[in-house]
Amino acid sequence: MLEKQDSDTTSNTSSSATSLGTKVVHAGVNKAQQGSPFMQGPTFASTFHLSGEVDNDHHQYARFHNPTWDALEQGLGELEQGKAIIFPSGMAAGAAVMTALVEAGDTILLQSDGYYATRAYAETFLQKFGVTILAVPTLEIPNQDFSKIKLAFIETPSNPLLDVINIQELAEKIHAAGCLLAIDNTTLTPLGQQPLLLGADISMCSDTKALNGHSDVVFGHVATQREDLFDAMQLWRKLSGNIPGPMETWLVHRGLASLDMRLERMVNNAQVVAEYLEKHSKVKMIRYPGLKSDPSHEVACQQMHHFGFIISFDLGEKENADQFLQNAQMIFEATSFGGMHTMAERRARWGTDDVSAGLIRLSIGCERVGDLLLDIEQALS
Ligand SMILES: Cc1ncc(COP(=O)(O)O)c(C=O)c1O
Structure with missing residues (x-):
């Protein structure tokens, strides 16, 4: 890959x-x-x-x-x-x-x-x-x-x-x-x-x-x-x-058998989506080890062969995160990650993680990145 x-x-x-x-x-x-x-x-x-x-x-x-x-x-x-x-x-x-x-x-x-x-x-x-x-x-x-x-x-x-x-x-x-x-x-x-x-x-x-x-x-x-x-x-x-x-x-x-092929698409997609989200005015905080600005980037470069397909980003209020998830057409709301389909959830809904109410964990899938970006853009607007 x-x-x-x-x-x-x-x-x-x-x-x-x-x-x-x-x-x-x-x-x-x-x-x-x-x-x-x-x-x-x-x-x-x-x-x-x-x-x-x-x-x-x-x-x-x-x-x-x-x-x-x-x-x-x-x-x-x-x-x-x-x-x-x-x-x-x-x-x-x-x-x-x-x-x-x-x-x-x-x-x-x-x-x-x-x-x-x-x-x-x-x-x-x-x-x-x-x-x-x-x-x-x-x-x-x-x-x-x-x-x-x-x-x-x-x-x-x-x-x-x-x-x-x-x-x-x-x-x-x-x-x-x-x-x-x-x-x-x-x-x-x-x-x-x-x-x-x-x-x-x-x-x-x-x-x-x-x-x-x-x-x-x-x-x-x-x-x-x-x-x-x-x-x-x-x-x-x-x-x-x-x-x-x-x-x-x-x-x-x-x-x-298809792990390498799937990861190649997912990881490349995730990098593009993370770079887009990092610049978006509605995103208050973003974590993705592939971003040069991310605190994990340096160590990730030393020991990881790819930066993964999970992006965590904060939309501030709970309502903003819920609205994003509702607006998204292609992103499934589900509590898992790593699948072929892009999925996301507001992690604080479980009450088990010490994260802010507006934090979304986004697991990027194998869709075409242009389609994903369009969906994310419209869901944020
Ligand atoms: C990092 C991590 N470890 C372990 C598990 C547990 O795996 P499973 O749901 O297959 O029992 C999960 C599940 O989400 C996980 O995210």
């Missing part, structure tokens, strides 16, 4: 594909075999033939493993440059990280301005078993004392205000203190940022968003290069039964 990505993320871990943009098309696809289907369909099976002693080289029971998971996990592992485990949602993936890797008496560091459900899960279900939750604003995280923290679980760019943390610098500090670093990479996907290569122990993603990209599946994954962490999170999935269905898994794998 973007030139920077094609040159910067070249690797040769698994296939002869040279850039991530090419790898994503081939990720987890079966080797060519005479007469076999070009694309494998989902395997609907709860159990597998298993005679004699337990045979760990073959499928046994579908809560442990199944062929449809194997193909997607293989593909995601290639992209993340680690070993991947898939889950039925981004929250299940995040819960695996937080539940499998900490014990009573440990402290987890989270963002106070990150995705609220991650905090809510930890505060509701982990705190009562003796885990301490420390929630800190994104930009204050690098200055924390990590010596008493077991796991830092950080979203960068943060959602919805798009602050960016330098992952490499944070990983060095965190590892020096003996703490683990997990990065929620949902807003960028492995094509936009590679947390494991930047030093994080775990990369986590809600694949409900851009990775699947078609707004029809809820899904998630984690990836790591550490066998001990992999084993712990995989065991949590097996014993808690937090497993994705084969149909959803197959749909995500199908969506994955």
Whole structure:
């Protein structure tokens, strides 16, 4: 996709594909075999033939493993440059990280301005078993004392205000203190940022968003290069039964193949729309890491392969934001991001984020940018 990505993320871990943009098309696809289907369909099976002693080289029971998971996990592992485990949602993936890797008496560091459900899960279900939750604003995280923290679980760019943390610098500090670093990479996907290569122990993603990209599946994954962490999170999935269905898994794998192509359109569109909004008199504040004036721009240039497709902008009053959303013809009002269709919402309507009443989170889709600009122009006027 973007030139920077094609040159910067070249690797040769698994296939002869040279850039991530090419790898994503081939990720987890079966080797060519005479007469076999070009694309494998989902395997609907709860159990597998298993005679004699337990045979760990073959499928046994579908809560442990199944062929449809194997193909997607293989593909995601290639992209993340680690070993991947898939889950039925981004929250299940995040819960695996937080539940499998900490014990009573440990402290987890989270963002106070990150995705609220991650905090809510930890505060509701982990705190009562003796885990301490420390929630800190994104930009204050690098200055924390990590010596008493077991796991830092950080979203960068943060959602919805798009602050960016330098992952490499944070990983060095965190590892020096003996703490683990997990990065929620949902807003960028492995094509936009590679947390494991930047030093994080775990990369986590809600694949409900851009990775699947078609707004029809809820899904998630984690990836790591550490066998001990992999084993712990995989065991949590097996014993808690937090497993994705084969149909959803197959749909995500199908969506994955077009990720680079979709992102190219979305990210290029987002840059044009952000530059337009930045100059508009009705826009009181705008955040997009691709804008040179944005506080995240410098770090984004260092570690991100693209600037993403989310723009947050403030229209001042609640009424102005509601009017914009009502006027827009092409922009769907919905609470998600990363899909083919441009969507937006007034984030404060949930009461879960500390954002102003007029803040709109806009997720730019794959429409033609000229049409989007016309719609935005008329909705603002
Ligand atoms: C940054 C981030 N992480 C995690 C999640 C949770 O993902 P899911 O809705 O797939 O459970 C979301 C959902 O919006 C998110 O925005």
